[in-house]
Amino acid sequence: MDLYERIYDIVRAIPAGKVTTYGHIAEAIGSRGGARLVGWALNAVALSDRVDIPCHRVVNRLGELSGRMHFETPFVMRERLEAENVGFRGEAVDLSRHLWIPPMAG
DNA sequence: ACTTTGACTTGCA
DNA sequence: ATGCAAGCCAAAG
Numbered sequence: 001m002d003l004y005e006r007i008y009d010i011v012r013a014i015p016a017g018k019v020t021t022y023g024h025i026a027e028a029i030g031s032r033g034g035a036r037l038v039g040w041a042l043n044a045v046a047l048s049d050r051v052d053i054p055c056h057r058v059v060n061r062l063g064e065l066s067g068r069m070h071f072e073t074p075f076v077m078r079e080r081l082e083a084e085n086v087g088f089r090g091e092a093v094d095l096s097r098h099l100w101i102p103p104m105a106g
Numbered sequence: 107a108c109t110t111t112g113a114c115t116t117g118c119a
Numbered sequence: 120a121t122g123c124a125a126g127c128c129a130a131a132g
Contacts, residue, residue, distance in 0.1 A: 003128075022114050022115075026127075032126090034115095035113095036112060036113090036128070037129065040113080040128075041129090043113060044130095046113080055113080061116095066113050067113035069113075
């Protein structure tokens with residue numbers, strides 16, 4: 001299984017109303033520090049037809065919507081999260097309430 | 107083939 | 120707490 005598909009599997013597993021971070025996903029696929037790879041994979045998703053992957057539920061370690069630029073508009077990401085009752089703390093997601101840790105692969 | 111960049115995170119000073 | 124450097128894997132020039 002490619003790392004990309006592992007990433008996609010994990011992102012798809014994020015429950016509505018929850019978010020996770022690039023770092024946690026990277027760890028889940030057995031690639032600690034490979035957070036950038038996750039971003040790259042999501043970038044591929046963004047310009048792909050994949051809609052099954054809720055990439056809006058992936059934020060950086062501070063809960064900031066660093067990937068909002070890659071959506072149709074920079075507001076879509078925030079709006080989608082708020083639509084799922086995700087609470088915000090300033091410009092970042094309240095991770096203390098909405099952080100979801102992905103299960104380890106294997 | 108080598109260098110630079112990217113929706114990132116961590117370590118050391 | 121702030122600032123610089125390293126590490127991860129893949130894609131573009």
